[in-house]
Amino acid sequence: METLESILYGFEVALEPLNILFVMIGVFAGTVIGMIPGLGPISILALMIPVTFGMDPAAGLILMAGVYYGAIFGGSTSSILLNAPGVAGAVATSFDGYPLAKKGQPGKALATAAYASFIGGTISVIGLMLLAPMLSAVAVSFGPTEYFALMVLGLTFVVSLSDKSMVKGLIATVIGIMISIVGIDLQTGTLRYTFGIPQLMEGIEFLIVALGLFALAEVFMMLLRGSSLGKRQKISSLKLNKREIKQIAPPVGRSSILGFFTGVLPGAGATIGSFLGYSMEKRIAKDKHTFGKGNLKGLAAPEAANNAASGGSFVPLLTLGIPGSGTTAILLGALLVMGITPGPLMLEDHPDIFWGVIASMYIGNIFLLILNLPLIPYIAKILDIPKAMLMSLIIVFCLIGVYGLSLSTFDLWLLLIFAVVGFAMRLYGFPAAPMILALILGDIMEESMRQALQISNGDWMVFLTNPISVTMLAIAALSLLSPVFISAFKKMRQRRNKNLGM
């Protein structure tokens, strides 16, 4: 019953005229930007931080959350029409979405994607509503020891679940933490790694790193690819018949639930969720051979899963204050800029933010459905924006955003340095998401470690004697060692097969 009261309160917040406006702006902007291939949701959200700066925190998070799930929603459009996924979470959408569009049914594909996204998104908000208060209740009792272990777990998960080299992921993570401790040590007042530069005393602004590593680095990658967008398919009728609805309902349901839990896990976001959804449907389908040739189920599953995962990723963010992905790390950073520290206490200290954001997601999903059904032919015209202009504007926006926050050209130079670093990371296969996550968590991680050791009088065993922390650290260690186990297991099987063959 309490949940019902809270959600009604949340709707009170979300239905304030100004907040409704922000949801609308957020999902609209998200849909539009999500369509544009090359700009991921992380970059978009980083560009939003200067916009939300100085806003009421609830309104700011409602806006940014709207942009995030709107981008995942909109990312499917360019996957279907151009075979160029607007966001990474929509890659799996193009497997069957684009063939369907090529067969002359782009309207059908877009409608399927919109319905699946809507249901996936809505199911995930219901899950968020039920699961978040429970997790908060557990997390309230967490002390610094558990928090430190939780952060180690979150960071290792992000690394081990990324498709790039694990060593490189860990290197990116460590460097991210290194960046986070530059400046005055808040506990002792000692200066660390400031090299006598006064601008570094306050530490390196998170926004600079985020815009450099993502938005600007992505512009450089777009230049390097030098490819222009393909021919856009003309949009046909957006109607689905009864048989088709029947066909997509079960995969949408299954993938929504799967996607939601994938999103809750730290480190697995919309991208992994959508691939899991797609491969699960393909495995259980009786018509496997039509997957990849425009099968409706193969389109509905990843679309339901990626939207459900984007909702699910709010669970660790709102309840533990631990972002599970690069995207939610940016959201966390934005909240910190607004002076709010998410975590188990947020439910009590700022129920307006907590429940307001959750309620706004219901409204946002309905807006998205309206936006993506009748209006899609008009919105898709965005894809005709000249890429040349788009790129210059992104660069200018990054520069202005950083200057508007810090008012110093020193930070603009820093931005340029991080853009080069981000570009180099992309070229040499270093994932950038763990770095941004580590940058956000680094401060808090060190603080909890020191507090835990302060309480235990410098005894390191405290992390291993606490049951919750030891469990988390063990899981973290296992997730890092998983490739070793997998290769050992494969070798064993090969050997056994050989022996059997003898």
Place this chain on the structure above:
Amino acid sequence: MAKKWIQENQMIAIILALFSSGYLVLAFDIPSFSVPRPVDSDLFPKILGFILLILSIFLFFDRKEYKDQEEEEETQVQQKEGKQRFATPRMQVFVTLVAIALYIFLFEILGFLLVTLLFTFGMTFYYGYRRHVVNFIVSLSVSLFFYLLLTRFMGIYLPEGIIPI
């Protein structure tokens, strides 16, 4: 291709090893707090430096190839495109970097409005957009919009440079 890749990894590993060594040296230089405490400011950086050093050794011997498919495609795209010298993708990245550096350098000299207008117009033109009137209108409105938004609504001082508004 594979051979070059290994060298690439090892090169990065060496750079990272040097970086982490330097980082460690500085970590040992962090002054200690006057009141003894179980954990001081230097412990965490020391741990980080050591972990990075170990990871760079791992990277040195990491022979697996993890290249994005995208990157593979990219190199193909690059080979296909035989554009003029100033428009090759690599050149475009370089020119963009220089242009951003110039923007920052001239920011306080020419003032926000002029430098933003020049940058937006110039880069859009350079990336190959040829409708100059549209380009100019867009660049001017974007620069003006941000200038007025920041100075009039947010009360932020922006360098006026040579065009006082």
